[in-house]
Amino acid sequence: MSVDVAILSLRENDLQVLLxxxxxxxxKGKWAIPGGFVKPxxxxxxxxxxxxxEETGVRDVYVEQLYTFGxxxxxxxxxxxTVAYFALVPAHAAREPRGGDDAAEARWWSMYQLPDxxxxxxxxxxxxxQRLRNKLEYTAVGFQLLPAEFxxxxxxTAYEIVLGEQLDKRNFRRRILEAKVIRETRKYREGxxxxxxxxYRYREERRGGCFRKRAVWQAEVNAIEYRQR
Amino acid sequence: MSVDVAILSLRENDLQVLLxxxxxxxxKGKWAIPGGFVKPxxxxxxxxxxxxxEETGVRDVYVEQLYTFGxxxxxxxxxxxTVAYFALVPAHAAREPRGGDDAAEARWWSMYQLPDxxxxxxxxxxxxxQRLRNKLEYTAVGFQLLPAEFxxxxxxTAYEIVLGEQLDKRNFRRRILEAKVIRETRKYREGxxxxxxxxYRYREERRGGCFRKRAVWQAEVNAIEYRQR
DNA sequence: TAAATAGTGTCTCTTAGACAATATTAT
DNA sequence: ATAATATTGTCTAAGAGACACTATTTA
Numbered sequence: 001m002s003v004d005v006a007i008l009s010l011r012e013n014d015l016q017v018l019l020x021x022x023x024x025x026x027x028k029g030k031w032a033i034p035g036g037f038v039k040p041x042x043x044x045x046x047x048x049x050x051x052x053x054e055e056t057g058v059r060d061v062y063v064e065q066l067y068t069f070g071x072x073x074x075x076x077x078x079x080x081x082t083v084a085y086f087a088l089v090p091a092h093a094a095r096e097p098r099g100g101d102d103a104a105e106a107r108w109w110s111m112y113q114l115p116d117x118x119x120x121x122x123x124x125x126x127x128x129x130q131r132l133r134n135k136l137e138y139t140a141v142g143f144q145l146l147p148a149e150f151x152x153x154x155x156x157t158a159y160e161i162v163l164g165e166q167l168d169k170r171n172f173r174r175r176i177l178e179a180k181v182i183r184e185t186r187k188y189r190e191g192x193x194x195x196x197x198x199x200y201r202y203r204e205e206r207r208g209g210c211f212r213k214r215a216v217w218q219a220e221v222n223a224i225e226y227r228q229r
Numbered sequence: 230m231s232v233d234v235a236i237l238s239l240r241e242n243d244l245q246v247l248l249x250x251x252x253x254x255x256x257k258g259k260w261a262i263p264g265g266f267v268k269p270x271x272x273x274x275x276x277x278x279x280x281x282x283e284e285t286g287v288r289d290v291y292v293e294q295l296y297t298f299g300x301x302x303x304x305x306x307x308x309x310x311t312v313a314y315f316a317l318v319p320a321h322a323a324r325e326p327r328g329g330d331d332a333a334e335a336r337w338w339s340m341y342q343l344p345d346x347x348x349x350x351x352x353x354x355x356x357x358x359q360r361l362r363n364k365l366e367y368t369a370v371g372f373q374l375l376p377a378e379f380x381x382x383x384x385x386t387a388y389e390i391v392l393g394e395q396l397d398k399r400n401f402r403r404r405i406l407e408a409k410v411i412r413e414t415r416k417y418r419e420g421x422x423x424x425x426x427x428x429y430r431y432r433e434e435r436r437g438g439c440f441r442k443r444a445v446w447q448a449e450v451n452a453i454e455y456r457q458r
Numbered sequence: 459t460a461a462a463t464a465g466t467g468t469c470t471c472t473t474a475g476a477c478a479a480t481a482t483t484a485t
Numbered sequence: 486a487t488a489a490t491a492t493t494g495t496c497t498a499a500g501a502g503a504c505a506c507t508a509t510t511t512a
Contacts, residue, residue, distance in 0.1 A: 001230065001299075001310055038299070038310075040301070040308055041301050042301065043299065043300050043301065044297065044299040044300075044310070065296065065297065067294065068273065068294065068297045068312050070230075070267070070272065070273040070312070071272050071273075072269070072270050072271065072272065079269055081230055081267075081273070081310075081312075083297050083299070083310075151464085152464085152465090153463075153464070168502070168503070168504080169464090169465085169466095170465090170466070170467080170503095170504085170505095171501070171502060171503085173465080173466085174467095174501095175500090175501085178500095190510085191510095191511085192462085192463070192510090192511090193461080193462055193463075193510080193511055193512075194461085194462040194463025194464070194509080194510060194511075195462080195463050195464045195465080195508065195509035195510050195511095196463090196464080196509075196510065197463075197464055197465090198464085198465090212500090212501090380491085381491085381492090382490075382491075397475070397476075397477080398491090398492090399476095399477085399478095399492090399493070399494075400474070400475060400476085402492080402493085403474095403494095404473095404474085419483085420483095420484085421483095421484090421489085421490070422483080422484055422485080422488080422489055422490075423482080423483060423484075423488080423489040423490025423491070424481065424482035424483050424484095424489080424490050424491045424492080425482075425483065425490085425491080426490075426491055426492090427491085427492095441473090441474090
């Protein structure tokens with residue numbers, strides 16, 4: 001019984017995922033999402049969080065169960081069922097990747113230009129991207145990809161990178177502000193060459209807030225994840 | 230590694246779930262959702278379908294993976310991780326429940342008046358109901374609870390039972406018809422005492438159709454389930 | 459003063475929701 | 486005729502999307 005974690009982050013103006021190169025068969029030399037076996041006394045979520053911290057050094061980030069993959073043929077060694085999670089790591093929060101205990105190679109890859117992947121990990125990442133895109137519109141999960149303070153332009157860029165499309169600046173700002181999920185600080189981002197932008201913070205207490213107004217999803221979608229945090 | 234299946238059906242003008250009474254410890258005498266271990270060579274979905282058929286005799290119904298529960302304390306016998314599924318059985322399709330191989334008692338219970346449940350099965354059913362309600366609005370899953378031909382009134386009643394609220398008849402019909410997920414037959418439901426109602430059928434080929442127009446969810450939500458059907 | 463970035467308002471279309479009268483059948 | 490059920494349309498409010506100009510800073 002294993003967990004695999006798709007660790008996503010915004011890097012280099014791109015949505016990237018942390019992959020490790022397998023040092024042993026099967027799929028030796030291929031890239032894979034980090035994973036490992038669940039210890040006897042930890043929850044599945046705890047196992048995912050542990051993997052995440054081993055790879056990135058970060059704790060207390062957004063982690064959500066994605067789907068459980070268990071087709072008999074997915075691992076040539078025999079029946080291995082894996083619970084896939086995805087994690088959102090704020091920009092610049094992760095340390096430089098180093099291999100795990102087995103000194104394997106590890107690096108970030110663009111979600112939009114992936115290498116050949118081991119096992120069914122391509123399917124897992126495809127599903128993770130779909131889930132993230134949906135949740136971006138229907139929940140306030142986007143802030144998990146940014147540092148604690150951010151400008152509206154940075155937030156919009158984050159949305160655009162994940163959704164893969166350009167957004168209208170005025171409509172975006174209206175929707176974000178009407179959702180009341182962020183609040184102004186008194187600080188400004190200066191020295192970028194241009195008018196300084198106000199810095200905003202996510203309002204943790206309005207977690208239920210939702211980017212699209214006509215959404216009914218918060219209830220389910222957040223229910224279990226937050227319970228297990 | 231086990232699968233548990235929340236088998237839901239419309240019965241007696243109510244949303245009901247099939248439960249079995251446990252004949253052995255732990256939780257002996259308590260009610261539980263049917264489940265069992267995954268065989269070495271079957272997919273998780275196949276195991277869920279097998280459980281479903283053992284309990285109800287039906288095949289080829291809607292089955293969807295719900296969530297994987299694996300807290301170390303959830304089974305007193307030790308670490309048991311279970312993948313929860315839910316299944317939608319059309320009204321009157323299931324045979325009368327009988328026990329499984331262990332001759333245990335089995336019966337339908339209202340989702341709105343459940344007995345004390347074994348393990349974390351109360352949590353699983355709570356989550357199943359949330360998921361079903363959400364999918365009812367954002368996908369064309371409601372038809373899975375009805376026989377192949379149904380009247381608009383029957384469909385509306387099904388929605389009302391699951392959602393737990395009254396719906397406006399004219400708005401409901403408008404939305405369903407605009408979604409183009411059903412088509413008229415030339416038949417009528419007669420002899421009920423009143424004007425005969427047109428019978429409709431679900432349009433399988435328009436599966437992506439969606440009750441709420443402003444929904445973006447079909448993509449993800451159906452992706453994996455349909456792939457595994 | 460030019461270049462770069464931030465910030466702001468209105469109009470239109472679509473969808474959701476509220477709401478009541480007529481039509482067809484069986485008894 | 487009455488009871489039961491089926492069928493049909495309009496108005497209003499809210500949200501989503503299209504669209505262009507002004508403001509503030511640095512070089």
